[in-house]
Amino acid sequence: MRYRRIGLIVYATILVCCFCGLVIAFFSYQEPTRELGAIYLSRAPSETGAANIVSAIYLNYRLYDTLFEILIFSVAVLGVRFYLSDYREIVEKIPESQIVRTSADLFFPPIFLIGIYLTLSGHLSPGGGFSGGVVAGTALLLCAVALGANTVGKRFHEPVLRWLEWGVLLVVLSLPLLPIVVGRLPFTELLPPGTMGKVISGGSIPIYNLLIGIKVFIGTWVIIHYFMRHRGEV
Amino acid sequence: MLMIAGVIVSVILFGIGLLGMIFRRDLIIKLLSLGLVNGSVMLCLVSLGSRANGIAPIIRGPENAGYVNPLPQALVLSAIVINFAILALALVFVMLLVEHYHSTDSQRIEHEIKREREL
Amino acid sequence: MIVLLVLLSLLPVLAAFALSRRRRFTAIVGMGLFSLILSAVYLLLHAPDVAVTEAAINAALITFIYIIAIRKTGRLVVVSDEIPGLLHREGEQISGLEQEILSGFARQLGLELVIRFLPVEQIPRALQQGEADIGAGGIISEIDDSRVLKTQGYLPTALYYLSRQTKPHLKQEESAITGFFSDLREEFQAGKTQACTLDLARFVALSRSDLSPYTVRRLDGLFSYIFLIAPARERLHHQFVSYLGKLEEGGELEKLTRRYFS
Numbered sequence: 001m002r003y004r005r006i007g008l009i010v011y012a013t014i015l016v017c018c019f020c021g022l023v024i025a026f027f028s029y030q031e032p033t034r035e036l037g038a039i040y041l042s043r044a045p046s047e048t049g050a051a052n053i054v055s056a057i058y059l060n061y062r063l064y065d066t067l068f069e070i071l072i073f074s075v076a077v078l079g080v081r082f083y084l085s086d087y088r089e090i091v092e093k094i095p096e097s098q099i100v101r102t103s104a105d106l107f108f109p110p111i112f113l114i115g116i117y118l119t120l121s122g123h124l125s126p127g128g129g130f131s132g133g134v135v136a137g138t139a140l141l142l143c144a145v146a147l148g149a150n151t152v153g154k155r156f157h158e159p160v161l162r163w164l165e166w167g168v169l170l171v172v173l174s175l176p177l178l179p180i181v182v183g184r185l186p187f188t189e190l191l192p193p194g195t196m197g198k199v200i201s202g203g204s205i206p207i208y209n210l211l212i213g214i215k216v217f218i219g220t221w222v223i224i225h226y227f228m229r230h231r232g233e234v
Numbered sequence: 235m236l237m238i239a240g241v242i243v244s245v246i247l248f249g250i251g252l253l254g255m256i257f258r259r260d261l262i263i264k265l266l267s268l269g270l271v272n273g274s275v276m277l278c279l280v281s282l283g284s285r286a287n288g289i290a291p292i293i294r295g296p297e298n299a300g301y302v303n304p305l306p307q308a309l310v311l312s313a314i315v316i317n318f319a320i321l322a323l324a325l326v327f328v329m330l331l332v333e334h335y336h337s338t339d340s341q342r343i344e345h346e347i348k349r350e351r352e353l
Numbered sequence: 354m355i356v357l358l359v360l361l362s363l364l365p366v367l368a369a370f371a372l373s374r375r376r377r378f379t380a381i382v383g384m385g386l387f388s389l390i391l392s393a394v395y396l397l398l399h400a401p402d403v404a405v406t407e408a409a410i411n412a413a414l415i416t417f418i419y420i421i422a423i424r425k426t427g428r429l430v431v432v433s434d435e436i437p438g439l440l441h442r443e444g445e446q447i448s449g450l451e452q453e454i455l456s457g458f459a460r461q462l463g464l465e466l467v468i469r470f471l472p473v474e475q476i477p478r479a480l481q482q483g484e485a486d487i488g489a490g491g492i493i494s495e496i497d498d499s500r501v502l503k504t505q506g507y508l509p510t511a512l513y514y515l516s517r518q519t520k521p522h523l524k525q526e527e528s529a530i531t532g533f534f535s536d537l538r539e540e541f542q543a544g545k546t547q548a549c550t551l552d553l554a555r556f557v558a559l560s561r562s563d564l565s566p567y568t569v570r571r572l573d574g575l576f577s578y579i580f581l582i583a584p585a586r587e588r589l590h591h592q593f594v595s596y597l598g599k600l601e602e603g604g605e606l607e608k609l610t611r612r613y614f615s
Contacts, residue, residue, distance in 0.1 A: 008256050008257070011256075012249070012252055012253055012256055015252060016245065016248065016249040016252065019245060019248055020245050023241055023244075023245060023278060034303060036305055037283065037303035037304055037305045038303075040304060040305060041291065041301050041304065045293050051292055051293045051294070052291075052292050052402065053291040053292065053293065053301070053304040054291055054292075054304045054307045054308050054311065054402045054403075055402070057304055057305065057308040058308040058311060058312065062308060065312060066312065069312045069315055069316060072315075072316050072319050073315055073316075073318075073319045075319075076318075076319030076320070076322055076323045077319075079323045079326065080322055080323060080326050083326050083327070083330065084326060118405070124292075125292060126290070126292065126401035126402040126404070126405055127402070127405060128311075128402065128406070130311065130314075130315050130406055130410075131402075131405045131406040131409045131410075134406075134409040134410050134413075134414060135409050137414070138409065138413050138414065141413075141414075141417060196293065216315075220414065223322055223418070224417075224418075227418055227421045227422070228421060230329070231329070231421050231422065231424050236354070236357065236398070239357075239358060239361055240361065240398065243361045243362070243364055243365060246365045247364060247365055247368055250365060250368050250369050250372065251368070251372075254372040258372065260377060262377050262380070262381070262419065262422070262423055263372060263377065263380055265419075266371070266372065266380055266381065266384050266419070267372055269384065269411070269415065270368055270372070270384070270387070273387075273388070273391055273411070276403075276407075277391065277394070277395075280395055280398055280400050280403055281398055283400075284398045284399055284400070288399045289399060290399045290400065290401050291399075292401070302398075302399040302400065307400045307402055307403050310400075310403050311402060311403060311406055314403070314406050314407055314410055314411070315406075315410065317410075317411075318410045318411070318414065318415060321415055321418075322418060325418055325419065325422045328422065329422050332463070336462050336463065336592070337461075337462075337463075338377075338463070
């Protein structure tokens with residue numbers, strides 16, 4: 001047994017040293033990324049019209065990777081829904097806590113509003129679809145902790161939720177192909193960049209932010225709902 | 235300077251996460267260590283893109299230089315979301331495993347699986 | 354700059370602390386705190402987008418999902434009579450030798466321990482009907498019931514036969530214990546009991562009151578306390594037997610016995 005431990009420590013040390021070497025190598029070959037970053041910084045404001053350069057990168061220049069990222073998220077939600085789909089009725093009475101209930105009443109609107117704000121102003125200030133959707137999902141999480149996941153889940157009409165989720169995914173995946181109709185290459189911008197700093201600017205980046213926000217919000221709610229349903233209420 | 239500090243800390247975190255994954259037998263702690271390894275790589279990327287006296291890559295006024303490299307931040311954003319997706323699904327599997335074998339000990343679960351296979 | 358270096362040096366310490374904890378809950382909360390500090394570090398490294406996304410996803414959502422995932426999956430229902438020393442109520446809590454054994458077992462299985470009090474003769478029926486998983490409360494190994502599964506003896510005991518001096522010819526079989534032990538104790542203090550067979554724990558509990566009108570005779574044979582398991586839970590039986598064996602090997606059982614029965 002001791003030899004096994006020593007062997008494991010040696011293996012771990014070798015792995016860590018390899019990672020160190022990789023990082024040092026990457027560190028010394030840092031120039032290309034710095035140039036590329038500088039190119040994006042100089043060209044993004046005029047071409048895309050978005051003030052948030054990071055948004056402009058992952059929703060305009062590198063949109064292809066973001067589409068697959070959304071797909072991975074959707075598949076994860078699908079997996080959670082599939083594997084936790086057998087529902088045993090565990091009827092447990094939730095102890096009604098006044099503090100949690102009051103704070104949920106108090107905090108749900110601001111948190112949800114912050115989530116919507118983060119989603120819609122992704123091209124102007126830090127935020128974007130992913131963080132905005134997750135923050136809005138966290139607001140629903142607060143409600144679910146206070147009232148019970150099943151109670152909140154009954155408020156949503158399940159088929160509408162499912163149609164919305166997959167419909168948004170379909171729209172997001174086919175939106176870059178829309179320019180073919182107009183006669184241009186896919187993944188080109190159709191909308192004009194506009195003046196930087198206005199809410200309606202940045203080409204089609206706000207549209208993507210909104211769609212991703214809706215998708216991530218519904219996905220987060222589904223994950224929370226199925227986890228709480230499977231394991232019993234908090 | 236900040237870059238080097240960030241990289242060194244991220245390597246240390248990677249080592250801690252790796253050791254946690256190998257030496258702790260509890261499945262939940264193994265998953266937490268996986269998340270830690272993910273976080274360490276993301277910290278390395280972001281700190282490689284930063285610079286001294288930098289500004290966040292959001293353009294407010296007229297063009298002034300000194301922006302931090304925005305490219306690693308875009309990569310890390312995707313990495314965070316994918317990390318969350320993987321962790322959620324992995325937790326589902328861990329939950330189902332634990333419910334079936336009534337233990338979160340990975341060696342115990344392997345032992346039980348081997349015994350079931352022999353029967 | 355200094356703040357950033359301080360936070361950066363705090364990160365590995367916190368991570369090592371969190372991942373070395375025995376309790377899973379402490380590890381999860383530690384990693385949630387780690388994500389929060391990591392998000393602050395991202396902010397100080399001039400990456401606000403990454404910071405807010407990391408805070409929202411890792412610190413809030415992932416921590417919550419982990420806490421949901423480690424919740425106890427179910428309950429371990431134990432039916433027992435209230436015996437001082439083995440399983441008794443102390444105000445709001447329940448304590449005793451058997452309670453310690455059972456709570457350690459429940460913690461190992463990740464279940465919540467629920468104890469219900471029943472008279473001792475109703476325990477086998479409750480187990481057979483599936484209302485409970487384990488029967489406890491000073492059950493003797495000689496109990497003859499094929500409906501339930503028995504564990505090995507965890508504590509040797511002795512049986513005493515008490516009878517009133519005026520009626521020494523009462524048959525032993527008629528003196529089996531029925532009803533709650535507290536009722537028996539009241540009857541005993543009132544002096545109404547004619548004869549009964551008691552094990553060591555009950556005898557010790559009853560010997561506080563006046564025993565002079567009774568003759569005490571110790572029965573021959575080796576007896577020990579056991580637990581009963583419901584017949585449908587064979588795997589639970591197997592796990593409990595191995596758990597009891599491990600307790601005995603490690604010497605924990607002796608420590609606990611000395612704490613309650615010194």
